[in-house]
Amino acid sequence: MARVRSRDADAFEALYDEYHRLVYGVALRMLGDASAAEDVTQAVFLKVWSAPDLFHDGNFGAWIVRVARNRSLDILRSRASHQELELPESLPEADAMEDAAFARLDGERVREALGQLPEEQRQPIELGFFGGITHEEIARRTGIPLGTIKTRIRSGLRKLRTALDGVVTA
Amino acid sequence: MNAPHDPAMLDDVAVYALGSLPASDAERVRAHLATCAECRAELQALQPAVTSLAASAEQSPGALLKARVMRTVRADAQAHAQAAPAKKQPSVWPAYFVAAACFVIALVSTLMNLSLVGQLRQAQTKVAQIDRNSTGLARSLAQERATLADIMDDNARRFPVNGGEVIRVRDKLYITLHDVPAPPRGKVYQAWTLAKGAKLMSPSLTFVPDRHGVAVISLPVDARQTAAVAVSVEPDGGSKQPTSTPTFVVSTG
Numbered sequence: 001m002a003r004v005r006s007r008d009a010d011a012f013e014a015l016y017d018e019y020h021r022l023v024y025g026v027a028l029r030m031l032g033d034a035s036a037a038e039d040v041t042q043a044v045f046l047k048v049w050s051a052p053d054l055f056h057d058g059n060f061g062a063w064i065v066r067v068a069r070n071r072s073l074d075i076l077r078s079r080a081s082h083q084e085l086e087l088p089e090s091l092p093e094a095d096a097m098e099d100a101a102f103a104r105l106d107g108e109r110v111r112e113a114l115g116q117l118p119e120e121q122r123q124p125i126e127l128g129f130f131g132g133i134t135h136e137e138i139a140r141r142t143g144i145p146l147g148t149i150k151t152r153i154r155s156g157l158r159k160l161r162t163a164l165d166g167v168v169t170a
Numbered sequence: 171m172n173a174p175h176d177p178a179m180l181d182d183v184a185v186y187a188l189g190s191l192p193a194s195d196a197e198r199v200r201a202h203l204a205t206c207a208e209c210r211a212e213l214q215a216l217q218p219a220v221t222s223l224a225a226s227a228e229q230s231p232g233a234l235l236k237a238r239v240m241r242t243v244r245a246d247a248q249a250h251a252q253a254a255p256a257k258k259q260p261s262v263w264p265a266y267f268v269a270a271a272c273f274v275i276a277l278v279s280t281l282m283n284l285s286l287v288g289q290l291r292q293a294q295t296k297v298a299q300i301d302r303n304s305t306g307l308a309r310s311l312a313q314e315r316a317t318l319a320d321i322m323d324d325n326a327r328r329f330p331v332n333g334g335e336v337i338r339v340r341d342k343l344y345i346t347l348h349d350v351p352a353p354p355r356g357k358v359y360q361a362w363t364l365a366k367g368a369k370l371m372s373p374s375l376t377f378v379p380d381r382h383g384v385a386v387i388s389l390p391v392d393a394r395q396t397a398a399v400a401v402s403v404e405p406d407g408g409s410k411q412p413t414s415t416p417t418f419v420v421s422t423g
Contacts, residue, residue, distance in 0.1 A: 009240070024231040050246075129220065161216060
């Protein structure tokens with residue numbers, strides 16, 4: 001990032017090559033539209049180029065995922081403004097230590113770990129993260145009590161954390 | 171100051187970490203987190219698992235996206251690199267200072283040093299030249315941005331061609347290509363356009379891709395009056411009629 005801050009286009013290209021699949025993948029899952037996902041990816045990376053100081057320290061991957069998700073959420077918000085649908089807040093800011101704990105993303109291993117979660121836990125987690133909807137909306141859509149949804153989200157995240165031990169280490 | 175830990179809050183903290191709380195609830199959880207060390211530890215434990223969810227969605231976008239992003243970035247980097255030495259050019263102040271000092275000396279010695287006046291004029295000319303270069307760079311950057319906005323326009327019509335797209339937006343026509351091999355020595359790529367109702371293609375711009383194999387061409391025609399676009403390899407300087415089989419021909423009418 002230091003080289004990107006000094007306007008090194010080659011360093012930026014290396015950053016793009018490493019993270020664009022992550023950014024595009026999150027936007028695509030959230031928006032369900034390849035063209036909108038490409039727009040988000042382009043906007044996120046051009047933001048990194050034009051305002052590199054927005055990233056302070058910690059793990060760049062964790063940071064750019066948060067930026068991509070929040071940007072996609074903005075688009076979902078603008079779509080939902082016509083549908084009376086309450087949308088969640090943006091992802092909370094993690095501090096540098098929490099970001100640093102996120103050591104390395106391994107898509108294959110995360111998919112495997114997610115696949116091992118019971119459906120009742122995996123579904124609300126994926127709906128919450130990629131669906132851009134609140135836990136109340138998840139409860140409404142699935143017909144499951146709100147308290148149960150919250151407990152399942154927590155149990156699922158804890159299991160995911162345990163399953164990914166070594167990929168994500170605190 | 172630490173507040174008493176409320177285990178009932180742990181589920182809310184998990185939903186907060188996932189980013190699925192509505193704003194009012196998120197505010198309440200944030201206030202609690204500020205005072206409860208146990209819940210902060212829970213958030214810290216769950217947050218990496220939440221972020222890792224992103225990896226499960228990894229996908230590759232179209233190759234042209236990188237070309238669009240890098241085109242903007244490289245143009246900006248180039249403008250920045252060219253602007254940086256311009257900033258280091260001596261300002262007009264030292265020249266004025268020298269001129270003023272010489273004027274005083276001239277007054278004292280009653281000798282007019284005409285060569286210093288010449289130097290001052292030269293310095294002023296240099297400053298004017300730098301100004302013109304900066305204006306030119308700014309204009310070129312604005313043009314790049316306008317082109318980028320056009321080729322990303324949601325209302326643009328896109329015609330896939332070998333190695334890219336021909337894009338029609340309002341009265342503009344663009345050819346955007348990626349991974350284009352450099353033409354053979356002494357040759358260039360040449361665009362051709364077919365006006366509506368015409369029987370023969372007209373020669374348009376010649377171009378070569380940049381070192382990344384990317385070419386974005388704005389065709390100097392009215393898209394509304396153009397029925398087709400083609401590209402062929404031609405001798406350097408271009409041809410009046412195609413001399414090789416086109417790499418693509420696409421109807422845009």
